[in-house]
Amino acid sequence: MDKFAFGMMRLPQLDQKDPTKVDIEQVKQMVDVFMENGGKYFDTAYPYHNGVSEEVLRKAVVERYPREDIIIATKLPIFSVKKADDMEAFFNEQLEKCGVEYFDYYLIHNINEMTHHAVYDYDSFEFVRQKKREGKIRHMGFSFHDEPDALVEALEAFPDCDFVQLQINYLDWNSSSIQSRKCYEIACKYDKPVVVMEPVKGGALANLPEEAERIFREYDEEAENVSWALRFCNDLDNVFMILNGVSSLNQMKSSINIFKNIRTLTDDEHELIDKVCDIVNDLTPIKCTECNYCIEHCPVNIPISKYFSTYNANHINKMQGGDPVNAAVSYLVLADDEQNGAAADCIECGSCEKYCPQHLKISELMKDVDKELNNPMMKEFLST
Ligand code: SF4
Ligand code: SF4
Numbered sequence: 001m002d003k004f005a006f007g008m009m010r011l012p013q014l015d016q017k018d019p020t021k022v023d024i025e026q027v028k029q030m031v032d033v034f035m036e037n038g039g040k041y042f043d044t045a046y047p048y049h050n051g052v053s054e055e056v057l058r059k060a061v062v063e064r065y066p067r068e069d070i071i072i073a074t075k076l077p078i079f080s081v082k083k084a085d086d087m088e089a090f091f092n093e094q095l096e097k098c099g100v101e102y103f104d105y106y107l108i109h110n111i112n113e114m115t116h117h118a119v120y121d122y123d124s125f126e127f128v129r130q131k132k133r134e135g136k137i138r139h140m141g142f143s144f145h146d147e148p149d150a151l152v153e154a155l156e157a158f159p160d161c162d163f164v165q166l167q168i169n170y171l172d173w174n175s176s177s178i179q180s181r182k183c184y185e186i187a188c189k190y191d192k193p194v195v196v197m198e199p200v201k202g203g204a205l206a207n208l209p210e211e212a213e214r215i216f217r218e219y220d221e222e223a224e225n226v227s228w229a230l231r232f233c234n235d236l237d238n239v240f241m242i243l244n245g246v247s248s249l250n251q252m253k254s255s256i257n258i259f260k261n262i263r264t265l266t267d268d269e270h271e272l273i274d275k276v277c278d279i280v281n282d283l284t285p286i287k288c289t290e291c292n293y294c295i296e297h298c299p300v301n302i303p304i305s306k307y308f309s310t311y312n313a314n315h316i317n318k319m320q321g322g323d324p325v326n327a328a329v330s331y332l333v334l335a336d337d338e339q340n341g342a343a344a345d346c347i348e349c350g351s352c353e354k355y356c357p358q359h360l361k362i363s364e365l366m367k368d369v370d371k372e373l374n375n376p377m378m379k380e381f382l383s384t
Pocket of ligand 1: 362
């Protein structure tokens, strides 16, 4: 359990359409089981669950456990900082929302091309240093979604940071877009302990295509897909925490079981993972993690991640000789909802792309979604 951190980005919801409607009673049960089994580290952030995750942390954790028994990590929403003074205002608001006097781990959230200006021009590094001097932060760091060179730049500018948070999972390890391995190696070179985010790639490595899952199952019938993903990250020596974004009490129990029985991967098992990567890469054309960072920035309310997951499901279906009708129907049902824009409504403003940690060319991909899933005949059929 040493490396298991409770990620509070994908909590259970009472209303699936409204991320602010978190099922707090279930979260409390998850917290209790986590704590009973030796868990301590809770990771939240200002924008998670449309701004309510930090309050949920207060109600489900801070108000129910002694402060010294829990470790709290949250993040400066640097993407919303428009002037230097905003940082102080956000920080104070976060202390209040979380109901604490200090944060154990405080990160500059998501250093990338889009946030570069605010990070460097407002000297966010000096801001968090000052908070550490004031005793309001115990450990300072940053989360990162950019090219390896930008990681070097940040570590050179912030040499006294205590840790970094990186996207690492077996699918992104050697990918050309995320480059987890290179980023991890840079963190090691600079002697920075690493917190892993997205170890299961937003759930993609839990819900593997059938062909990939079969490879794991034939080797070990009992092992859940998630366990392979968590073991991969757990084996990295410089990793001290793995953020596991559990979404139900059952998932929490199963994750605890995995962490309690975690074993080092053998060479044979690494080979199986490589095979699974090849299959998933072939079958998942759009590498969206469904983080939904993009969604609120779309002026025409396109449910971006839902269209991408439908597109991927359709691709898998086609590759496996299935019927493409299901995906087309799912798309049309979504697009028909008056709250949602259709893929064809995309005005290519690019506003969403600045917020995508996976560097997806969303406006281009929307054209693919429209071409592939918007079937006028099906629409006519459904409306009769
Ligand atoms: S590029 Fe398209 S999907 Fe992205 S915010 Fe603009 S309209 Fe929405
Ligand atoms: S498109 Fe990018 S930002 Fe939007 S949900 Fe997918 S990964 Fe997240």
